[in-house]
Amino acid sequence: MSFGAVQALKAMQLVGHAGKVHAVMGENGAGKSTLMKLLSGVYRPDSGTIRLNGEVMSFDHPRDAQDAGISTIFQEFSLLPNLSVAENLFLGREVENGRTLSAGAMRRRTVEALAELDLRIDPDRRVGSLSVGQQQMVEIAKGVVADASVFIFDEPTAALASHEVETLFALIRRLTARGKCVFYISHRLSEVFAICDDVTIMKDGAFVLRVPTAETTVDEVIRGMVGRPIEELxxxxxxxxxxxxxxxxxxxxxxxxxxxxxxxxxxxxxxxxxxxxxxxxxxxxxxxxxxxxxxxxxxxxxxxxxxxxxxxxxxxxxxxxxxxxxxxxxxxxxxxxxxxxxxxxxxxxxxxxxxxxxxxxxxxxxxxxxxxxxxxxxxxxxxxxxxxxxxxxxxxxxxxxxxxxxxxxxxxxxxxxxxxxxxxxxxxxxxxxxxxxxxxxxxxxxxxxxxxxxxxxxxxxxxxxxxxxxxxxxxxxxxxxxxxxx
Structure with missing residues (x-):
């Protein structure tokens, strides 16, 4: 993927498995955000393929990726603060099989989605009145409502308190227990080793290494990203x-x-x-x-x-x-x-x-x-x-x-x-x-x-x-x- 003369990605590869959390790591400018935007339909790749369940996919719009079952939770949420939780979850999905969903049906399915994640959030509550952590949970619930099979988390704990991080980790574990594939982008190595099964390291837009977290160390991950051990930082x-x-x-x-x-x-x-x-x-x-x-x-x-x-x-x-x-x-x-x-x-x-x-x-x-x-x-x-x-x-x-x-x-x-x-x-x-x-x-x-x-x-x-x-x-x-x- 290139932007003018700048090649953001070159010969990049990433593999995620159902029921697994896969970390994507690299310095700023390594190409992580570009890669995730390709997977979520924001950009189209210049070359290469994206496969979902073995089938080659082509996304012209973020909605195409959402319809295919890819849900992305960016650092900046895509929620409308003046609408309720239920209204946000079904925003753009009010019509199903040619029929407009009633407010009651949307509310009922919102309750079900929140229950699946063990979230105690009032579906009628205005999103703007929720904490940052609760808003993030609502973003995740949107993916559940859409029956997504792939969830992408971009720096999900950047604005969360410690107790909200634990809640997020519990949600991610519920998603993988249901066979979902999760990609997790974070600079926090402690989180990667706590929640992720595998890690892919990127450098300068290219693939460096893919390894199970249980078979690597913090020092090896840092060396892969910047070319030097932690002591030399x-x-x-x-x-x-x-x-x-x-x-x-x-x-x-x-x-x-x-x-x-x-x-x-x-x-x-x-x-x-x-x-x-x-x-x-x-x-x-x-x-x-x-x-x-x-x-x-x-x-x-x-x-x-x-x-x-x-x-x-x-x-x-x-x-x-x-x-x-x-x-x-x-x-x-x-x-x-x-x-x-x-x-x-x-x-x-x-x-x-x-x-x-x-x-x-x-x-x-x-x-x-x-x-x-x-x-x-x-x-x-x-x-x-x-x-x-x-x-x-x-x-x-x-x-x-x-x-x-x-x-x-x-x-x-x-x-x-x-x-x-x-x-x-x-x-x-x-x-x-x-x-x-x-x-x-x-x-x-x-x-x-x-x-x-x-x-x-x-x-x-x-x-x-x-x-x-x-x-x-x-x-x-x-x-x-x-x-x-x-």
Whole structure:
């Protein structure tokens, strides 16, 4: 499949089996999305064949693929928020065998489809009032109503909470138990090894490897995608640290009641590890200034900043990279340049001039290897990895001294991860400090110099990242361990 001079796919092959979950993996730009759009009828291939149950298929329109039994759940849902669940499930399918289905019939069949998936969602409820996770379940139910035999999931957990991920996995297992074929696209290796039976690896639009997940390892998958083992994704750690840059002592906030005491040195990356929902987000927002301080102290380079607002702390040198870059970190209607300059401009008096701004933006884009023609490119057109680089670039441009970074590589492919890791380490080599949270323990161990474990909002353990193991971090994070030791 080519787009002008760009060959998106070449000699690609993919085989999915009934009753199996098949992962499709590769870096951004590897051709995964193009391949899925060929299977779902969005594009037509220039050459090659698509077979369903052994029969050669040709799709001129997405509806052709749907009628053939292929259901695709994209990251951006195709639901109409002002319609009910039942109306969405039968949108475009109101006529069956030449007869228009009654509202009662549609509702009854919606109840049946939801029951098949063990979903407790009111068929009369307006879709716009559902959570993101529930909306995704409705998308899956659409495929059940259409009696699809192939389900394609494109980054299905990107916007889901941990309990919604478990619900999704349960649904996928129900689908495969009924003989459905599932293709699963995700950057999250832990999910691939948890739910998938087989994995196909792509690189530069071409087939690299197909292997059962039980017969491979995370390291082999990463090497197949980027040509290097996982250890080489991370930069070397700091050999020597500078003086204390950020320090808190018994810091308490309105939403973070456990006293917080920590230190970050110049040149150091400190990671916060813990189970989901143990207070990581509250801790970061307390230091950033979004949660008012009730007691305790917070100092930046020896100067008290605990009584300052979030904007004042930003002006003092605190940068904040939120977990959800699209909701909290970017202005999607603006271009790269405008997004990068927001912090630098906010730190200066109103209507003041920022010297050499265009050249500085271009320099930061070059340093971060942002893949875009120029700074006028809308951020909404960028991949997840490049969007994250724009958020990081904002704080490089603003001259932040301490970066608070939530889930720095969320929804980012392996190749972009390595670039982000390199930039974070480069940030600290300039005498700055980073506090980072991540759900991925291997990421924290490989990226950080020192690790803090949080449980119930309190720091309960500290260890050198060089010596840390996932097992040790989990032991400290689990509350049962403490009670058993007692």
């Amino acid at each position: 991370f930069e070397s750690r700091a050999e020597a640290l500078g003086p204390i840059l950020l320090a808190s002592e018994a810091l308490v906030g309105e939403r973070a009641p456990a006293p917080l005491s920590l230190r970050i040195h110049e040149g150091e990356i400190v990671g916060i590890a813990g189970l989901e929902g143990q207070g990581q987000q509250q801790l970061m927002r307390l230091i950033a200034g979004f949660d008012p301080v009730r007691s305790g102290t917070l100092e930046l380079a020896g100067r008290p900043i605990g009584g300052r607002t979030a904007r004042q702390r930003m002006a003092a040198g605190i940068g904040f990279v939120p977990e959800s870059r699209k909701d909290d970190g970017l202005f999607l209607s603006l271009d790269i340049g405008a997004n990068m300059t927001t912090a630098a401009i906010a730190r200066r008096p109103l209507l003041s001039w920022v010297p050499h701004l265009g050249a500085r933006i271009a320099d930061v884009m070059k340093r971060l290897a942002v893949k875009a023609p120029d700074a006028k490119t809308p951020v909404v057109d960028l991949s997840g990895g490049n969007q994250q680089k724009v958020v990081l670039g904002r704080w490089l441009l603003a001259g932040a001294r301490v970066l608070l970074c939530e889930e720095p590589t969320r929804g980012v492919d392996v190749g972009a991860k390595r670039e982000i890791y390199r930039q974070l380490r480069e940030f600290t080599r300039e005498g700055r400090g980073i506090l980072v949270t991540s759900r991925e323990l291997p990421e924290l161990i490989g990226l950080c110099d020192r690790l803090l474990v949080i449980r119930n909002g309190a720091i309960v353990a500290e260890m050198d990242a060089r010596d840390a193991t996932e097992d040790e971090l989990l032991r400290s994070a689990l509350p049962a361990v403490e009670s058993e030791a007692a």
